[in-house]
Amino acid sequence: xxxxxxxxxxxxxxxxxxxxxxxxxxxxxxxxxxxxxxxxxxxxxxxxxxxxxxxxxxxxxxxxxxxxxxxxxxxxxxxxxxxxxxxxxxxxxxxxxxxxxxxxxxxxxxxxx
Amino acid sequence: xxxxxxxxxxxxxxxxxxxxxxxxxxxxxxxxxxxxxxxxxxxxxxxxxxxxxxxxxxxxxxxxxxxxxxxxxxxxxxxxxxxxxxxxxxxxxxxxxxxxxxxxxxxxxxx
Numbered sequence: 001x002x003x004x005x006x007x008x009x010x011x012x013x014x015x016x017x018x019x020x021x022x023x024x025x026x027x028x029x030x031x032x033x034x035x036x037x038x039x040x041x042x043x044x045x046x047x048x049x050x051x052x053x054x055x056x057x058x059x060x061x062x063x064x065x066x067x068x069x070x071x072x073x074x075x076x077x078x079x080x081x082x083x084x085x086x087x088x089x090x091x092x093x094x095x096x097x098x099x100x101x102x103x104x105x106x107x108x109x110x111x112x113x
Numbered sequence: 114x115x116x117x118x119x120x121x122x123x124x125x126x127x128x129x130x131x132x133x134x135x136x137x138x139x140x141x142x143x144x145x146x147x148x149x150x151x152x153x154x155x156x157x158x159x160x161x162x163x164x165x166x167x168x169x170x171x172x173x174x175x176x177x178x179x180x181x182x183x184x185x186x187x188x189x190x191x192x193x194x195x196x197x198x199x200x201x202x203x204x205x206x207x208x209x210x211x212x213x214x215x216x217x218x219x220x221x222x223x224x
Contacts, residue, residue: 042202042214106156
């Protein structure tokens with residue numbers, strides 16, 4: 001068990017560019033989550049997958065954001081036409097049960113300049 | 114909606130001091146409660162949890178008791194070490210999956 005893996009760890013991009021992050025959950029975890037954390041705040045829920053199905057999207061997830069989980073394994077989070085306000089830590093997490101054992105990755109820190 | 118309010122930091126302590134971080138919650142259902150810890154340069158780690166009223170979660174010398182009457186889940190440790198320096202997050206889940214976090218409390222322990 002190698003834990004939840006996220007790539008890249010850091011990303012600096014120019015405003016208006018597209019970025020894509022990858023998350024590899026713990027194997028056999030059928031649930032996968034994306035959260036966003038800004039400086040001085042706790043993580044905020046973005047979206048949730050049960051296997052390959054995306055079951056909930058937060059209002060925080062604007063139309064510029066899209067997440068996928070093909071085949072119910074790894075997931076990608078894409079941000080189109082990035083804005084400075086998108087600068088944050090993007091956290092991926094996975095679990096097998098009803099949120100009682102949710103394991104987080106180390107996150108991808110996005111800086112939009 | 115569901116929310117968590119935790120004590121603002123930063124908190125600075127000397128080694129072997131007693132640590133308390135207050136956490137209160139608002140929830141429509143019967144939440145499960147958690148404390149997560151984030152050490153410098155690392156990801157969030159589950160520290161302890163409690164799933165029903167009066168349950169006590171404990172780990173690494175930390176304890177927290179689920180108090181339904183006061184809607185609280187305060188974190189305590191009797192004797193902190195320098196290695197306990199981290200950011201601590203209180204969180205809850207009421208539905209099947211979505212965690213709601215507090216803003217986090219930064220704790221620094223000095224030798």
